[in-house]
Structure formats: structure tokens, C-alpha cells
Amino acid sequence: MHTTLIIEGANCASCVSKIETALTRLESVDEAAMNLAQGTVTVNGTASTETLIQAVDLAGYRARISEASDEDLLSEKEKADEAYYKRLIREMTIALSLGIPLMVYGLFIGEMTVETNTERLAWLLVGLLTLGIMVYAGKHFYLGAWKSLLNHNANMDTLIALGTGTAWLYSMVVVFFPHALPEMARHVYFEATAMIIGLINLGLALEVKARGRTSEAIKRLIGLQPKTARVIRDGEDIDIEIEQVVLDDLVRIRPGEKIPVDGVVREGHTAVDESMLTGEPMPVEKTAGDEVVAGTINKTGSIIFVANRVGKDTALARIIDMVKRAQNSKPPIGRLADVIAGIFVPAVMIIAIVSALVWLNFGPEPTVAFAVVSATTVLIIACPCALGLATPMSVMVGVGKAAEAGVLIRSGEALQTASKITAMILDKTGTITRGQPRVTDIHLTGDHDEERVLGMAAALESGSEHPLAVSIVESANERGVAVEKLEQFKAIAGYGVEGVVAGGSVLFGNEKLMHERNIGIDKAVSIAQNMASEAKTPMYFAVDGKLAAIIAVEDPVKEDSIAAIRRLQHDGIRVVMLTGDNRATASAVADKVGISEFFAEVLPEDKADKVAELQMQGEVVGMTGDGINDAPALALANVGFAIGTGTDVAIESADVTLMRGSLHGLADAIAVSRATLQNIKQNLFGAFIYNVAGIPIAAGILYPFFGLLLSPVIAGAAMAFSSLTVVTNANRLRFFNPQEH
Amino acid sequence: MILVNLAGVLLIALIVWWFWLYKPGEASVADSALLITVADGTYQPSRIKLPENQPVTLTFLRKDPSPCSATVLFPAFDINEELPLNASKTITLPEMQKGEYAFSCQMQMYRGTLIVG
Numbered sequence: 001m002h003t004t005l006i007i008e009g010a011n012c013a014s015c016v017s018k019i020e021t022a023l024t025r026l027e028s029v030d031e032a033a034m035n036l037a038q039g040t041v042t043v044n045g046t047a048s049t050e051t052l053i054q055a056v057d058l059a060g061y062r063a064r065i066s067e068a069s070d071e072d073l074l075s076e077k078e079k080a081d082e083a084y085y086k087r088l089i090r091e092m093t094i095a096l097s098l099g100i101p102l103m104v105y106g107l108f109i110g111e112m113t114v115e116t117n118t119e120r121l122a123w124l125l126v127g128l129l130t131l132g133i134m135v136y137a138g139k140h141f142y143l144g145a146w147k148s149l150l151n152h153n154a155n156m157d158t159l160i161a162l163g164t165g166t167a168w169l170y171s172m173v174v175v176f177f178p179h180a181l182p183e184m185a186r187h188v189y190f191e192a193t194a195m196i197i198g199l200i201n202l203g204l205a206l207e208v209k210a211r212g213r214t215s216e217a218i219k220r221l222i223g224l225q226p227k228t229a230r231v232i233r234d235g236e237d238i239d240i241e242i243e244q245v246v247l248d249d250l251v252r253i254r255p256g257e258k259i260p261v262d263g264v265v266r267e268g269h270t271a272v273d274e275s276m277l278t279g280e281p282m283p284v285e286k287t288a289g290d291e292v293v294a295g296t297i298n299k300t301g302s303i304i305f306v307a308n309r310v311g312k313d314t315a316l317a318r319i320i321d322m323v324k325r326a327q328n329s330k331p332p333i334g335r336l337a338d339v340i341a342g343i344f345v346p347a348v349m350i351i352a353i354v355s356a357l358v359w360l361n362f363g364p365e366p367t368v369a370f371a372v373v374s375a376t377t378v379l380i381i382a383c384p385c386a387l388g389l390a391t392p393m394s395v396m397v398g399v400g401k402a403a404e405a406g407v408l409i410r411s412g413e414a415l416q417t418a419s420k421i422t423a424m425i426l427d428k429t430g431t432i433t434r435g436q437p438r439v440t441d442i443h444l445t446g447d448h449d450e451e452r453v454l455g456m457a458a459a460l461e462s463g464s465e466h467p468l469a470v471s472i473v474e475s476a477n478e479r480g481v482a483v484e485k486l487e488q489f490k491a492i493a494g495y496g497v498e499g500v501v502a503g504g505s506v507l508f509g510n511e512k513l514m515h516e517r518n519i520g521i522d523k524a525v526s527i528a529q530n531m532a533s534e535a536k537t538p539m540y541f542a543v544d545g546k547l548a549a550i551i552a553v554e555d556p557v558k559e560d561s562i563a564a565i566r567r568l569q570h571d572g573i574r575v576v577m578l579t580g581d582n583r584a585t586a587s588a589v590a591d592k593v594g595i596s597e598f599f600a601e602v603l604p605e606d607k608a609d610k611v612a613e614l615q616m617q618g619e620v621v622g623m624t625g626d627g628i629n630d631a632p633a634l635a636l637a638n639v640g641f642a643i644g645t646g647t648d649v650a651i652e653s654a655d656v657t658l659m660r661g662s663l664h665g666l667a668d669a670i671a672v673s674r675a676t677l678q679n680i681k682q683n684l685f686g687a688f689i690y691n692v693a694g695i696p697i698a699a700g701i702l703y704p705f706f707g708l709l710l711s712p713v714i715a716g717a718a719m720a721f722s723s724l725t726v727v728t729n730a731n732r733l734r735f736f737n738p739q740e741h
Numbered sequence: 742m743i744l745v746n747l748a749g750v751l752l753i754a755l756i757v758w759w760f761w762l763y764k765p766g767e768a769s770v771a772d773s774a775l776l777i778t779v780a781d782g783t784y785q786p787s788r789i790k791l792p793e794n795q796p797v798t799l800t801f802l803r804k805d806p807s808p809c810s811a812t813v814l815f816p817a818f819d820i821n822e823e824l825p826l827n828a829s830k831t832i833t834l835p836e837m838q839k840g841e842y843a844f845s846c847q848m849q850m851y852r853g854t855l856i857v858g
Contacts, residue, residue, distance in 0.1 A: 073825060077811075080826040084806035140807075144782030152763055155850035157782045204807075211808050328812050328821035328847070341849040346760040350753050357749045361742065385809075388848025411819075 003043045005052060008062040008246040010039065015061065022059035023052060039244045064311075070222045070320055081208055088205035091137035095198030098133055102126065102191035103713065114178045114186045123175045123188050130168060130190040138164065138197040154345035156385055160200055162349065163379035164193045167712060170372045185366030189376070189712065196380055196716035203720025210727040214393055216734065217400025218327065221320050224276055224295035229260035232304070249307045253298045262309035262316075265290050270301030277319065278644075279406025279668075280660040322410065323403045327396045331412035333677070334391030337684055341388045348382040348695065355699035363700075370700070373709060377698035381715035385723040386690060390683035393730035398676030405738055406659035407669040414655035418639045418673035423619035424568055424666070425599075425611060425633075428579035428586070429467060429555060430626045431643050431663065432565075432593055437468055437555035439475035440536055445524050446548040451481050453549045456501045457541055459484040460508050464491060468537065471553050494580065494603035496539065507542040510582060510601075514540045514547070521547050528552075532584030535592055562593050564663035569594070571670060574619065578602055578610055607633035624658075624666055641666055668738035675736045683726045690722050779803040779810050779824060779851065784844075787853040794836045802829045809846050815855075817842045 010019060016034045019041060023032035028047035034040070041063070043052055056063035106112040114120055134142070141164070144157030171188035178186045228239050232250040245251065245261050253259060259272065271283035274296045283299050286292055292305050295316040311317065330338070352375040359371040395412045402409050409415050429435050442450050458476035461469035462483065476483055488500040495516070496509015507517055511528070514521045519542045521528075528538035528550050536552040568575050577598035579586045586600035599610050607625075611633050614621045623630070623637030631653035634640030642654035643661060658665035698715055702708040778785045779801055791797050803810055803824040814821045815834065824830050839858030845851055 073823075076825060080806055081808065084808075087806075140781070147781040147783045147785075149759075151783050151785070151787050152760055153783060153787065153852055154760055155782050208808055324823065325821060328814070328823070329819070330814070330816070330847075338849050342852070343761070346756050349756050353749050353752055353756075357746055360745060384850065385848055388809075388850065392847040 003047075003049055003052060005041050005043065005049075005056065005063040006244060006246070007034070007039055007041055007056065008064070010034075010061050018059050019056055019061060022055045026051060026055055039240070039246055070317070071225060071227075074219060074222050078212070081212055085205050085208045088201045088208070092198045092201040092205060095133050095137040095194050095201060098129055099191055099194030099198050099713075103195060106191055112188050112191070114174050114188060120175055120178065123171070123190070126190050127168070127172050127175055127188070130171075130193050133194050133197060134164065134168065137201060141197070141200075154349070156345070156383075158345050159348060159379045159382055159384075160196065162352075163376045163712065163715075164196050166372060166379070167196075167376045168193045181368055182366050185369040187366075187369050189372070192376065192712040192716070195713045199713075199716040199720045203724050206724050207727055210724060210731055211393070213731050213734070214396045214727070215327075215400070217397075217404050218320065218323055220276075221295075221316070221323065221403065224258070225316060226258040226260045226295075231307075243311065245307055245310050247307055247310060249310075251305050251307055253292075253303050253305065255298060255300055255302065257298050259292045259294055259296050259298060259305075261294050261307045262314045263292055263305040263307045265292060265303050265305045268301055268303035270303050271299045273297045273299055277316065277406065278660040279404075279665065280662070319403070319408060322408055323399060326399045326409050326411050326415075328392070329395070329412040330391060331395060331416035331677075331680070333416055333680055333684070334412075337387045337390055337687070341384050344382070344384040344387065348379065348384075351382075351695060351699065352376075352378040359700065370709070373712065374698065374700045376712045377710050377715045378695055380712050381694045381698040381710070381719055382691060383687070383694075383719045383722045386687035386726050387684075389723055389726045389730075390687045391680050393727050394676050394679040394683060394733060397730050397733040398672055398679070401676075401733060401736060401738075402669060402672045405665065405668045405672065407665050407672065408657040408659065409669070409673070410655050410657075414639055415673045415676060417620065418622065418656060418670055419677040420620045421573060421622040421639060421670060423574040423576060423614050424622040424624065425576045425578050425614065425637070426565075426595075426663070427607075427623075427625035427630055428577055428581065428589060431624050432561045432577065432589065433555040433557050434661075435467055435555065435626070437471040437537070437553040439471055439551060440554045441531060441550070441552040443524075443527055443531075443550045443552070444548070445550065446543065446546055448543060448548045450549075451479075453541060453551070454479065455481045455484045456504070456506055456543065457508055457551060459486040459501045460489065460497055460499050460506055462486060463489050464497060467555070468539070468553055469497075472551070493605070494601075504543050505545075508539060508551075510539065514542065517542070517545070519545060519547055524550055529584055532582060533588050535585060535588035537581050537585045557589065557593055558662065561663050564667050565593050565595060567664070567667035568670070571667070571674075573622075573670070576610075576614065578607060580604065604629050605632075608636045611636045622666075622670075624663075641669065664739075671738040672736065675733060675738075679730060679733050683729055686729070687722070687726060690718075694718060776800045776802060776829070777853070779813075780805050782807075782851065784851055784853040788856060789853065790856045791834075791837065793839050793858045796833060796836055798831050798833045800829050800831045803827070809848050809850055812847050813844060813851075814847060815842065815844045 020032045020034055023029050023043055026047050029043055029045035031044040033042050053063045114123055141157045141160045145161035148155050148158055167189040171190050174186050174188050227242055229242055229245045230237055230239050230252045232252055237252055242260050265286050265288050269287045272286050273283045275281050294314040355378050356371040356375040359374050360367050363370045399409050426432050454476050458473045461472045484502045486501055491497050495513040498507045521540055524547055531538040531552040536554040538550050538552045541549045541551055565575055575595050577590050577595045579600055580602055581600055583600040586598050590598045607630050611621050611623050620638045622639045623633050624641040625634055626643055634653040640654045641656045643658050656669050698710050700709045777799055801824050803826055812823055818835055822832050837857040842855040844853045
């Protein structure tokens with residue numbers, strides 16, 4: 001048995017012999033050969049992979065199994081689907097090549113009845129031919145039906161096998177014992193058996209094709225992954241398979257090339273097109289220290305970066321995994337259909353028997369023939385698949401569609417709830433605004449000059465990672481102000497910070513903080529209010545118990561926030577802004593972006609309470625934030641949306657991750673989820689109505705009124721195309737454009 | 742005619758008993774991993790007895806090309822996995838409490854039950 005392992009951390013010739021020796025020392029290993037350039041070792045022997053990995057581990061290196069890539073799995077799946085499709089088409093052709101001539105004969109040329117001995121012989125031959133068709137083209141139905149039966153289970157195969165089997169058996173009875181039946185009932189239904197098998201195979205074949213199209217989005221994502229990478233090992237550039245790139249490899253990227261794995265830029269400067277992952281059309285500038293992500297395309301410059309996530313750990317691999325999982329998960333709306341599908345087949349079998357009994361007891365002559373036709377038709381027309389397919393097919397396409405727009409939906413349940421959102425809370429900083437505030441005004445109120453104030457403030461804020469703090473430090477750096485020495489520091493959540501800078505005790509924060517420390521700000525309040533009315537955030541800065549300055553910081557609104565918020569409101573969603581800022585600033589920002597409701601001065605830990613408050617009012621609440629300090633609020637909301645900054649995938653507390661910073665992603669997410677739910681409802685409605693109307697008609701409920709009884713062949717066609725209709729309707733979602741809504 | 746009607750009713754009773762009421766035998770999980778074959782419209786075995794409070798690894802081998810069989814769902818544990826054709830796929834289940842848990846394909850046509858405890 002050959003096993004190939006990928007070795008990490010081996011980059012010298014002596015490593016080769018160390019690893020090879022460590023492996024061949026195992027009794028269950030016959031041979032071990034390492035390829036240093038590729039970073040792989042091929043082992044021949046009976047040892048389990050775990051043993052091999054352990055042996056390499058003990059030798060001081062890391063090994064992992066080379067797994068089949070998503071692309072390999074996909075192409076294998078496509079090959080298997082193609083082979084299955086061809087088989088179904090072949091079986092259909094054979095079945096219909098008997099069924100169609102028989103049907104034409106029955107309809108236009110002669111009677112399909114058995115009277116003379118010649119007719120018996122002729123029909124016996126046809127019957128045997130039909131049996132051949134059943135064995136060749138319908139084997140999978142009968143085998144499936146039999147195996148399920150033994151397992152006390154029943155599925156679509158059971159219905160088809162019973163339906164076609166009943167028609168064939170009855171016809172054979174007519175051929176062998178015509179006199180056991182009344183003259184009018186001596187009719188054969190071989191054409192029905194052959195036609196049904198042919199039509200259902202055709203339906204399945206078309207369904208396989210249509211299903212293939214539902215996974216186009218994931219195919220596109222998988223296609224983003226390049227196959228090779230150019231790494232620098234021992235000072236030389238070598239091209240290796242993507243699977244062989246290991247952590248800390250130096251990867252060289254030239255203009256126009258795809259980034260093969262995730263990493264951090266070490267050298268060079270370039271612009272990278274990340275639109276395929278984030279939906280953000282503008283290329284992103286990258287320079288030393290910036291992150292690059294697998295699957296994105298380098299535009300202009302050349303860079304060398306250090307691989308920090310490879311294989312299944314790259315953002316792209318995790319996105320693919322997440323989308324796949326979400327595509328296969330089920331929203332609650334499908335549960336009823338699942339329950340029905342679970343008991344459906346035996347129920348249909350019972351209906352078929354009841355229908356046959358009713359015809360036998362109360363029907364017109366020939367009762368036996370009517371009973372057989374109605375029972376067969378009921379069995380054939382019933383379609384549990386349409387019910388079972390209704391939800392998953394739409395979810396598959398909808399989740400894929402969202403992923404194309406840079407929206408990652410975690411599960412079918414999140415998708416369904418997102419479609420019902422009535423109120424959306426938007427965190428202000430980083431969601432509506434860019435989250436990169438800048439100092440705009442320094443209004444002095446004391447004896448200190450601007451430079452000194454900024455120098456002290458920057459010192460105080462240097463320890464903090466709060467965006468406002470960062471803006472103060474940046475402003476000081478930009479103006480070349482010397483930052484003073486920080487001696488003590490304490491953050492007071494919701495108020496500000498205090499500390500000791502250059503021997504002076506300083507306070508920096510909001511009005512509440514100043515009041516609490518009894519610092520006179522009466523004269524400054526109107527200045528601060530003016531600043532706030534311009535959507536700036538004023539902060540008071542006091543030194544040794546005296547107000548020294550008001551520093552205003554402005555966080556510019558993202559260009560497209562206004563349009564995106566309008567889209568949400570247009571969709572009938574109550575949009576509410578949430579911020580820790582003071583009322584006046586909040587009001588000014590809300591005004592600017594067209595939001596009439598807001599919660600201001602909310603402490604970080606109280607954000608979740610605001611979500612609960614809206615929920616108490618009966619709203620289905622969506623909460624949008626950056627997923628870092630608002631995790632509890634995201635988790636409590638009916639649907640939590642995390643705005644990613646580029647490529648943070650799958651933020652844990654969020655049901656939906658928006659890969660690009662724009663709020664349009666949010667409107668897209670809601671539009672896609674609504675369209676998907678509507679599609680599911682259409683499918684479920686169609687599948688229910690089909691079965692609810694089809695089964696009684698097949699049983700002959702219209703016969704007493706209109707003399708109408710369906711032929712089993714029509715039932716076969718209806719059933720074959722009902723599930724195809726569901727898949728096709730789901731595929732319509734592929735053409736849905738969220739931007740238009 | 743009475744006989745025919747009686748036969749019909751008996752048949753209905755048989756269907757109800759066979760598909761809904763009867764509880765078939767159980768297959769035990771082996772020490773390491775149990776192999777479940779996905780073929781001809783069924784999971785074999787389809788009723789699997791598992792120990793309580795212990796994570797378990799199941800291996801699925803899908804031989805059925807029908808696209809329905811390509812996904813297996815364990816709704817109680819929020820697990821869904823794609824099963825490659827003619828290749829094995831291992832699925833690790835978390836620690837489970839005593840009870841019965843269903844697993845199925847997306848369309849509920851392939852059905853199985855885990856019996857924990």
C-alpha cells in the first residue's frame with residue numbers, strides 16, 4: 001500500500017535521511033522515499049497513516065495526509081454524474097423504443113386485447129420483451145424497492161416498482177388466463193410499463209443535469225484555487241503543486257497571477273483584485289505587512305509573501321466549506337415537507353389499494369381493469385421527490401447566489417429568518433461609517449497649546465485600540481507632535497480614559513465623565529454641540545481638573561451607506577442606528593444617512609439590550625456590526641450580520657458574514673433570502689398541489705362526473721416532470737440579481 | 742367479493758405494520774468505525790446502536806450514483822456531508838445522549854436511525 005504524506009518543516013538534505021530512517025525503522029514500512037523539492041514522502045507498507053504521522057512527528061517534523069482537493073472531488077462528482085446521465089439516457093431509449101410503438105399501436109392501429117390464441121402468443125412475446133426492458137432499464141427501481149422493503153423502508157423506487165409491476169403482472173394474467181377475466185377486462189398494459197420506465201429514466205436524467213447547474217456558484221469558488229505555486233526554497237524559485245506549499249514558504253507572485261495560499265506580504269507593492277471573494281470591485285493596495293488571500297488576483301506589481309495558511313485552512317477553503325455546508329442545510333420551512341415525505345410512500349400504497357377496492361365494489365364493468373388502472377396510476381403519479389427536493393434545491397442556489405455577492409450565509413435557518421426581518425439595527429462605527437475616524441478640530445479652552453494638548457492626548461490613548469484612540473495617535477504622528485510619556489492609564493468603559501501624563505493627571509472622554517469628576521464645562525458645551533451637529537464626535541480633554549480642550553473627531557460615512565440604507569427602508573425594514581456616541585452626533589449622522597430612529601450613548605455591554613427591546617416590540621431583528629465588540633448583540637438578534645473587513649471569514653457569532661465593507665451586502669443578503677424563500681414556497685406549493693390534485697384524479701375521482709380516468713402513461717410523464725419542474729424553478733434563482741431589488 | 746375486500750384490508754394492515762409499526766433489529770457499532778453502505782435506495786445497516794456520551798465515527802461508502810444519495814444529513818447534530826461515489830467518507834458524531842436520532846438523504850428517501858444508549 002502506498003501512502004503519500006506532505007512534510008512540513010523539512011528544507012535540508014539531512015532532513016531527508018532523518019525522515020526516511022524514522023519511517024523505515026517501523027516494522028510495517030518496507031520503503032520510504034522523500035521528494036525534498038515537492039516536500040512529500042511516499043511510503044510503501046502496511047502501516048496506518050496515524051503511525052506514519054507519529055513517526056515523522058517524533059523525528060521532529062510535521063506530516064499530514066495529502067487529501068483530495070475540492071477540485072478533484074468536484075471533477076469526480078461531475079464524471080460520476082455524467083456516467084449516470086448517459087446510463088439513464090441509454091435505458092430510456094431502450095424502454096421508449098418498445099413503449100412508443102406499442103402505444104401508437106394501441107391508440108391508432110389495433111386493440112390491445114387478448115381474444116384469439118395468435119393474439120395470446122403475440123402478446124406473450126411482447127410481455128417477455130417488456131420483462132427484458134424491466135430488467136435492463138428498470139433494474140435499479142426493482143432492486144431499490146426490494147432492498148428498502150427488507151429494511152422496512154419505502155421510497156420512490158417502491159412506487160415505480162409496484163406500479164409498473166402491477167401493470168405487467170395483470171397483463172401477463174390476461175395473456176395466460178384470459179378466461180378467468182370478463183371479456184371487457186382482457187386488456188394488456190405492457191406499453192404502460194415500458195413507457196413509465198422510459199419516462200421516469202428521462203426525468204431522472206434531466207434532473208441530474210439540472211442539479212449540476214444548481215452548484216455553479218460553488219464550482220466557481222473552487223475554480224478560483226490555482227493548482228500550482230512558485231515558492232522560493234534554498235534561494236531558488238520552484239513551481240510546486242499547491243498541496244505541497246507549507247507554512248512559512250516564501251511565495252513569489254508576478255503581475256496577473258493568482259494568489260495560491262494565504263499569507264503576509266514581505267516584499268513589494270501591488271494592487272490585488274479581491275472582488276471574487278468580497279464582491280468589492282476596487283482592487284486593494286498591498287504592501288509589506290498586508291494580508292493576501294488565496295484565489296484573489298494580483299494586478300500590477302510583483303510581491304513575495306510568507307504563507308501563513310495553507311490547504312484546508314485558507315480563507316477560500318473555509319468559504320467553500322461554509323457555503324457547501326449551508327447549501328446542504330435545511331431551513332425550518334422544509335420540515336413539514338420532510339415529515340410528509342417520510343410517511344408518504346406507504347400512505348400512497350394504501351390509497352392505491354383503497355382506490356382499487358372502491359372500483360371493484362362500486363365501479364362499472366370491467367371492474368378489474370379499472371381497479372388495476374387506477375391503482376397503477378395512483379402509484380405512478382405520486383411524487384415524493386418533488387416534495388423532498390422543493391427546499392434543498394432552492395437553498396442550494398440561494399446560498400450560492402449570496403456567496404457570489406460576497407455574502408456568506410451560515411445555514412438554511414439563517415436564510416429563512418433573514419427573509420422575515422422587520423427591523424435592522426446598524427452599529428454606527430465601522431458599519432455605517434468607515435470606522436477610521438480623523439481628528440478635525442482642536443478647540444483650546446485653557447492655557448495649553450494645541451501641540452501640547454495633542455501630545456498628551458496621544459500619550460494617553462497610545463495604549464488603547466479603540467478607533468477614536470487610534471485617530472488621536474495618528475493625528476499626533478501626522479503633525480509631527482512629540483508624544484508625551486504615559487505614566488498611568490485606566491479605561492472607563494462608556495466614559496473615556498484617565499491617566500497620568502508627564503506628571504499631570506489627565507481625563508479624556510465624554511460629558512458624563514466630566515460631570516462625574518466635577519470639571520466645569522458649561523462654557524464649552526455649546527461649542528461641543530455645534531461640533532456634534534456637524535456629525536463630529538466631540539471629546540473633552542482635562543488636565544489637572546481643568547478643561548484644556550475639546551477635540552472633535554469625525555468618522556466619515558461610507559459613500560454607499562446612504563443608498564444601501566434606502567434600499568433596506570424600501571424593502572419595508574425599520575432601520576435603527578446604534579452608537580456609543582452622544583445624542584447630538586448620533587442625530588447628525590442619522591440625519592445624514594436618512595435614518596429617523598437611533599439609540600445613542602449605548603455602552604458596549606448594553607447593545608444586546610437594545611436588540612431585546614426591539615424584539616419585545618414584536619420585531620424580527622437583524623443586527624449588523626463588526627462582530628468584535630458586539631458579539632452578544634449579534635448572537636441575541638434573530639439574525640446577526642457581521643461586516644467583514646475584506647477577508648475575515650465566518651465570524652463565529654454571526655449568522656451572515658458580509659465579505660465586503662459596504663452595507664449593500666446587507667441589502668443583497670436580505671434580497672437573496674427573500675427571493676429564495678419565495679422560490680421555496682413556490683416549490684412546496686407546487687409539489688403539494690401536484691400530489692393533492694394528482695392522486696385523487698389518478699384514483700378516478702373525476703370519473704363519475706366527467707368519465708375521466710388518467711392513463712398510467714400520462715401519470716408516468718407527470719411524475720417524471722414534476723421533480724424536474726422543482727429543480728428548474730430553483731435554477732431560476734440563478735438569474736436573480738439582488739442589486740435590482 | 743368479500744374475500745377480495747378482506748384481502749385489501751389485510752394488505753393495508755400489513756403495510757401499516759411493516760413500514761410504520763415494526764421495529765427491526767439493530768446493528769452495533771464496532772470498536773473503531775462502522776461501515777454503512779449506501780446502495781440501492783438504502784443505508785445498510787440502517788438501524789445502528791451506539792454507546793451513550795461517546796463520540797463515534799461512522800464511515801459511509803456510497804455505491805449508488807443517484808444524486809439523491811450524495812448527501813447525508815444528521816439534523817439533530819446539524820451535520821450534513823457530501824458522500825463521494827465509490828469512496829468512503831468518515832463522519833464523526835459528537836457525544837450523544839440516550840435517544841433515537843434519524844439520519845437521511847436530503848429527500849428523506851434514504852433513512853436510517855441511530856439508537857443511542
